[in-house]
Amino acid sequence: MRIEDIIKLALGPGKASDLDFTTWEALLSEIITGDAFGVDRMDYLLRDSYHSGVVYGKFDHFRLIDTMRILPQSPSGCENDSDEPALGVDTGGLQSAEALLLARYFMYSQVYFHRVRRIYDIHLKDFLKTWLENGAFSINADEHLRMTDNEITKAILEASRDPASRGHDAAVRLTAHQHFRLLYQRNPYDVKINPEAAILIYEAAKDQFGEENVRYDSYSGKSGITEFPVRLDDGRIASSISVSNVLKDLPVPAFDYIFVDPVILSEAQEWLEKRRENIISPAQEE
Amino acid sequence: MTRLQKTAVLTKLVERLRERGSWSGETHIQKAVYFLQELLKVPLEFNFILYKHGPFSFDLREELGAAYADGLLKLKAQPLPYGPSIVSTPETGDLQSRFSKTLRIYERQIDFVADRLGVKKVSELEGLATALYIKFNGAEAGDPAQELHRLKPHITVKQAESFVDELELLLEEGIGLLSEIGSV
Numbered sequence: 001m002r003i004e005d006i007i008k009l010a011l012g013p014g015k016a017s018d019l020d021f022t023t024w025e026a027l028l029s030e031i032i033t034g035d036a037f038g039v040d041r042m043d044y045l046l047r048d049s050y051h052s053g054v055v056y057g058k059f060d061h062f063r064l065i066d067t068m069r070i071l072p073q074s075p076s077g078c079e080n081d082s083d084e085p086a087l088g089v090d091t092g093g094l095q096s097a098e099a100l101l102l103a104r105y106f107m108y109s110q111v112y113f114h115r116v117r118r119i120y121d122i123h124l125k126d127f128l129k130t131w132l133e134n135g136a137f138s139i140n141a142d143e144h145l146r147m148t149d150n151e152i153t154k155a156i157l158e159a160s161r162d163p164a165s166r167g168h169d170a171a172v173r174l175t176a177h178q179h180f181r182l183l184y185q186r187n188p189y190d191v192k193i194n195p196e197a198a199i200l201i202y203e204a205a206k207d208q209f210g211e212e213n214v215r216y217d218s219y220s221g222k223s224g225i226t227e228f229p230v231r232l233d234d235g236r237i238a239s240s241i242s243v244s245n246v247l248k249d250l251p252v253p254a255f256d257y258i259f260v261d262p263v264i265l266s267e268a269q270e271w272l273e274k275r276r277e278n279i280i281s282p283a284q285e286e
Numbered sequence: 287m288t289r290l291q292k293t294a295v296l297t298k299l300v301e302r303l304r305e306r307g308s309w310s311g312e313t314h315i316q317k318a319v320y321f322l323q324e325l326l327k328v329p330l331e332f333n334f335i336l337y338k339h340g341p342f343s344f345d346l347r348e349e350l351g352a353a354y355a356d357g358l359l360k361l362k363a364q365p366l367p368y369g370p371s372i373v374s375t376p377e378t379g380d381l382q383s384r385f386s387k388t389l390r391i392y393e394r395q396i397d398f399v400a401d402r403l404g405v406k407k408v409s410e411l412e413g414l415a416t417a418l419y420i421k422f423n424g425a426e427a428g429d430p431a432q433e434l435h436r437l438k439p440h441i442t443v444k445q446a447e448s449f450v451d452e453l454e455l456l457l458e459e460g461i462g463l464l465s466e467i468g469s470v
Binding site: 013014017020021023026073084086188191192195196220225227238239241242243248251252253254282283284285286 | 289290291293312333335336337338339342344348350351352354355356357358361363364365366368369370377380381384385386387388412437438439440
């Protein structure tokens with residue numbers, strides 16, 4: 001096997017956009033990296049669910065894998081439509097596919113984008129940017145592999161105990177539970193008024209309290225809607241959205257968080273209460 | 287363009303395609319945006335690669351996902367076995383009013399794409415968009431129809447020749463439009 005083949009299969013067309021994929025290479029890569037049925041996703045949902053002690057990430061992966069098929073992308077009956085193949089399932093695997101995609105939604109909502117986990121990620125990044133040489137991990141393979149969780153955990157603890165060390169502030173926030181607290185999170189009412197409500201509040205909060213006291217985190221709709229072909233019992237091919245009300249109505253995960261230093265939380269909450277409406281009011285294009 | 291300006295253009299394109307009878311599934315939107323951006327130079331800045339049914343943008347898929355999450359576009363399920371259509375929502379009008387200046391600037395390009403591609407099926411959009419991709423991404427030395435067949439083996443050489451011919455007409459018309467509006 002050539003290195004280029006491994007890169008293609010491991011990254012997929014989305015991340016290896018400078019490489020040309022044949023239809024079959026794209027399919028093989030989808031088996032590994034795909035949004036709907038990628039084994040990488042199946043693996044991390046089950047593993048993360050187990051290790052974090054939540055049950056949301058579980059689904060019947062044996063049944064799902066047994067029923068996966070390479071099918072025409074286009075539903076039956078679309079006259080003169082494309083015959084390009086895609087990864088799909090037999091109708092008997094549809095509930096397992098629904099369970100996988102529900103597991104993904106719940107793991108995103110309850111684990112990966114839990115507000116406390118997100119702010120700890122941000123403090124960890126703040127620490128690493130200060131502590132690592134040139135603010136980034138080495139791209140030398142040997143040096144990169146020598147840097148493990150153990151080295152970093154030790155460095156965080158040492159930095160938290162020494163006010164003169166690099167990354168001291170972020171290290172204290174990580175070790176002494178002094179993490180920034182949630183000031184604002186995305187909600188449907190504000191999004192309806194202005195889809196950019198969160199970023200506007202973040203900008204205003206930075207101006208009011210200083211950049212060092214405010215953090216912003218955002219995620220929206222990265223994978224869009226997941227649609228795949230389903231082979232029905234009578235042999236026809238259907239879109240997953242047309243045969244599954246669960247998939248049709250599955251929300252797209254979207255999160256916006258604004259965090260502030262706990263020292264200014266009360267002041268910031270009071271400030272936001274008074275100004276939110278004004279800040280998020282949509283401006284007309286000039 | 288800002289993110290919401292792009293979303294406003296996408297929502298207008300979706301509406302115009304639907305007015306022309308398009309199914310407006312994700313594939314239709316992907317290919318229509320590819321023509322809007324590459325042929326008619328609307329600066330949407332999506333990165334397209336050759337993937338599902340020809341040129342495909344993961345950035346655009348993300349942008350559509352964000353528009354669903356913000357309630358600016360939604361999926362409309364269609365009767366079995368067909369895939370869903372992408373349609374506008376009650377909130378779309380507010381967004382379009384807010385970015386009416388941007389929409390006025392690109393109105394003719396949007397209409398051009400909707401007029402020419404609105405009635406096309408996925409297989410036709412796949413052939414035309416892949417032919418455009420080949421035209422704009424090298425392969426000038428070889429026969430474009432052979433290249434199209436090589437990249438998409440389920441498209442026969444004869445079908446590929448027909449797509450290449452149709453693309454030439456579209457290119458001519460598109461360049462004509464750009465001349466009229468002073469974009470070239």
